[in-house]
Amino acid sequence: MKMNNGHCIATVCASSEFAKRIAKEEDMSLEIFHSIVKQMGLRLSCVYGLYYFGELEKEDLIDDFEDGIISTVGVRKLLAEDSALLKGFESSLIASGVDALSVDFEKQNLYGIIENAELIAIAIAVKWRQSNEIVDVQPVVLPSFDSIENSTRLMQFVAFDLFKQGYEFQYRVIGDDINSKALAESIPLELFGQWQSVLV
Numbered sequence: 001m002k003m004n005n006g007h008c009i010a011t012v013c014a015s016s017e018f019a020k021r022i023a024k025e026e027d028m029s030l031e032i033f034h035s036i037v038k039q040m041g042l043r044l045s046c047v048y049g050l051y052y053f054g055e056l057e058k059e060d061l062i063d064d065f066e067d068g069i070i071s072t073v074g075v076r077k078l079l080a081e082d083s084a085l086l087k088g089f090e091s092s093l094i095a096s097g098v099d100a101l102s103v104d105f106e107k108q109n110l111y112g113i114i115e116n117a118e119l120i121a122i123a124i125a126v127k128w129r130q131s132n133e134i135v136d137v138q139p140v141v142l143p144s145f146d147s148i149e150n151s152t153r154l155m156q157f158v159a160f161d162l163f164k165q166g167y168e169f170q171y172r173v174i175g176d177d178i179n180s181k182a183l184a185e186s187i188p189l190e191l192f193g194q195w196q197s198v199l200v
Contacts (some may be wrong), residue, residue: 001050002030003193005168018042018198037198044196049173049181051189053159065160075157076108085112089119089142096143109135111158113150120145123158128170135167139183148179152186157188 002008008030021036037044053061064070078086083105089112090101101122103110109125114142119155121141128134137158139151171189173180184191 001195003194004191007187008033010117027175042198043133044198046196047175048195049175049184050195051171051173051184051187052192053187054168054190056188058159058163059189061156061160062163065080065156070153070156070160072157074114075154076112076114078105078112078119082112082119085114085119085120086110089122092142093140098143101140111154111161113145113153113154115145121150121154123154125158125162133166133168134170135162136170136172137162148183148186155183155187 018036018040021040022033025032025036033183034044065072066165086103091101093101101124103122103124105127111123111125112119113121119138123137123139125135125137128136135153139154141147141150141154156173162169171184171187172195
């Protein structure tokens, strides 16, 4: 993890061969880390930008929802009883040339925007890497309704709901995806750092 302040953090499994190799280095740097990855024939995943709410932005969002400034019309958490809506949403995605989703009401929290009895956007919320505090949220919007406004109000609703439950909201952006970065700015979120994992 390369944090926004320039510091780097690496977390490894203590019993792994990679960890044992890392432990031999007295002075670790990002360059040495990458060199060890290459020497051991390993690869790094693509770079993800991890975005979070700043404290002031978090407080402002909560206040805006509680004061009714941000509309919640048509936006809500999805339940198992909404499976028919979800199937219709998946069919529309496939018809638009987008790959089918893999969702599980028992393992994921799902949120959606419903317009004229049709599900037009969903957000999939999953605890981040077994964390008990951070929930990673990814939006999926039907191409015909894809707008930064729809994505923003859905993600803001999810964030507010997570904050009420005591969780922290996280949004991952792959590489330099312009649209995803624009959404992060619109929500608005701050870049915490760039994350990669070692592929074995």
